[in-house]
Structure formats: structure tokens, C-alpha cells
Amino acid sequence: xxxxxxxxxxxxxxxxxxQCGEVLIKMSHGRxxxxxxxxxxxxxxHLEWASVMGGPKVPIVPTLSYWDNDIDVVxxxxxxxxxxxxxxxxxxxxxxxxxxxxxxxDHPGYNGVMxxxxxxxxxIQDDVPDVPPTKTRPAESRIYFKDxxxxxxxxxxxxxxxxxxxxTCCPKYINGWNSKSSPTLENPSGEKIQxxxxxxxxxxxxxEEGKRIxxxxxxxxxxx
Ligand SMILES: [Zn+2]
Ligand SMILES: [Zn+2]
Numbered sequence: 001x002x003x004x005x006x007x008x009x010x011x012x013x014x015x016x017x018x019q020c021g022e023v024l025i026k027m028s029h030g031r032x033x034x035x036x037x038x039x040x041x042x043x044x045x046h047l048e049w050a051s052v053m054g055g056p057k058v059p060i061v062p063t064l065s066y067w068d069n070d071i072d073v074v075x076x077x078x079x080x081x082x083x084x085x086x087x088x089x090x091x092x093x094x095x096x097x098x099x100x101x102x103x104x105x106d107h108p109g110y111n112g113v114m115x116x117x118x119x120x121x122x123x124i125q126d127d128v129p130d131v132p133p134t135k136t137r138p139a140e141s142r143i144y145f146k147d148x149x150x151x152x153x154x155x156x157x158x159x160x161x162x163x164x165x166x167x168t169c170c171p172k173y174i175n176g177w178n179s180k181s182s183p184t185l186e187n188p189s190g191e192k193i194q195x196x197x198x199x200x201x202x203x204x205x206x207x208e209e210g211k212r213i214x215x216x217x218x219x220x221x222x223x224x
Contacts (some may be wrong), residue, residue: 006031009137014125016071016117018101019056023076025103028189029068030125033114033181035137037061037158040144040169041210044152045085046093046102047121048213049205055100056121060153063119063139069112071104072190082202086209092197096122104193113185115193134159143169151212 014030017023039061047058073080079098084091094103102121110116117124119133127136141164148155158165206220213219 005140006033006035006137008127010127015123016103016125017123018076018079018096018099018103019123020096020099020101022098023079023096023101023103024074026072026074026190027067028070028072029186030127032065032067032137035063035065035119035139037139037142038064038144039142039146039148041147042085042089042091043118044147045207045209045211045213046083046091047118049083049085049207049219050095050100050102050121052213052216052219053100055095055102058152059120061142061148061156062121063134065117065119065124065133065137066110066114067117068185068188069110069115069192069194070185070188070190071115071193071196073196077196077200080196080200082197082200084202084204085207087204087206089204092202094193094196094200104196106193106197111183112192112194113183114181140164141166147210 009031011029011031014027016025016027043062044058047062051058076096079096081095081097082092083095090107092106094105096103102118105116124133126133138159140160142158143166145165146167203221211218
């Protein structure tokens with residue numbers, strides 16, 4: 001499967017924090033199920049929104065990593081919000097209001113067994129100190145290339161197998177990956193993000209699909 005390239009990742013617990021450090025979360029399993037790069041308009045729009053609100057710089061192509069859905073919020077839960085791009089948005093992106101980092105992301109396709117992190121929009125503990133995650137947990141594919149627009153910047157070359165650059169999400173070889181990837185969690189010790197989401201406020205940004213967010217005036221809704 002896809003996880004062979006992650007065999008060397010340290011599978012023990014990892015820390016996730018927002019950029020400023022106010023929010024600290026532990027995840028029980030430190031080996032990602034998969035890592036990929038996504039050029040889609042929704043990933044980009046959320047990160048642009050977070051950036052104009054004061055969050056991290058938007059990467060030209062975001063790196064998405066997928067982890068077992070087993071976490072423990074150590075501190076900073078009061079800063080967390082669940083953000084949807086629009087009323088019918090299917091992804092729920094946890095955002096830290098202290099510094100507008102993006103933390104765990106949920107989508108119905110993850111079947112409750114995993115969540116996604118934007119590697120560039122929060123801090124995820126290294127597998128090996130001082131070795132960049134792009135070396136220890138490299139992206140195995142690049143998806144939604146059809147959505148890439150050169151106004152985002154110069155496209156970085158894909159570091160993996162060039163046959164794994166895809167126009168959309170689901171080329172045949174990954175068909176059903178979400179549902180086929182392990183449907184269970186081994187020895188969960190914390191909570192699922194869905195249970196965290198029941199406690200933290202949610203907000204809907206009301207953004208039109210594909211619209212670029214270049215300043216706060218492009219956002220109908222900000223944070224209170
Ligand atoms: Zn995306
Ligand atoms: Zn923060």
C-alpha cells in the first residue's frame with residue numbers, strides 16, 4: 001500500500017501545536033497513514049483566509065498528512081474553533097484563534113478513523129530531530145492539480161513519483177483508499193476529534209467556492 005514509505009517514521013506519540021504554542025495536542029500514533037500534496041481550491045481558500053486573519057504564510061502547494069484519530073488536548077482548547085468554508089462545506093477545519101494556525105481537519109471520507117493536518121499550518125513534531133518532515137514523511141502523491149493557478153506562485157517540483165501527480169482526487173490506484181485504510185484504531189488512548197468538536201464553537205465563513213482571499217475585506221465573516 002502507500003504506507004511502506006512511512007515505515008521509518010517514529011510511530012510513538014507526537015505533539016501537535018499551533019504556531020504560537022498556546023494550543024498543545026498529543027496524538028497517540030506518530031506514523032502517518034498517508035501524506036500528499038493538494039492543489040485544490042478549498043484547501044487553499046481556508047489557508048488564505050487563516051493567513052489574512054494573521055495565520056501562517058500560505059504554502060504554494062499545501063502538504064496534507066493523515067493520522068490516526070486519537071488525540072489528547074493538553075492545553076489551549078479555549079482557543080479552538082471548527083471552521084467551515086460554507087454552509088454545505090464537508091471539511092471541518094480546527095483553527096486556533098490565538099495565531100490562526102490550522103489543526104485537525106475532519107471530512108466524512110475519513111470515516112472517523114483518521115484526521116488530516118496541514119504540515120505547513122501548524123507544528124508537528126519531527127520524526128528525527130532536525131530532519132525535515134519532507135524527508136521522513138514525504139508526500140506520495142500530488143492531487144487536484146487541475147485547481148492550481150499560477151497566481152499562487154511558482155509551482156514547486158513534485159519530489160515523488162511523477163506518475164502520482166493527478167488532476168483530481170481519485171485515480172484508480174487510490175480508489176477507495178479512505179474506506180480501505182484501516183477501519184479501526186489500535187488501542188486508542190485519548191479521544192476522537194468528533195468528541196472535541198462537540199465542545200468547541202463552530203463558524204461558517206460563507207465563502208464562494210474558489211474565491212481568492214487576499215485581504216480581510218474578502219471575508220464576509222471573521223472571528224468575533
Ligand atoms: Zn485540498
Ligand atoms: Zn496559537
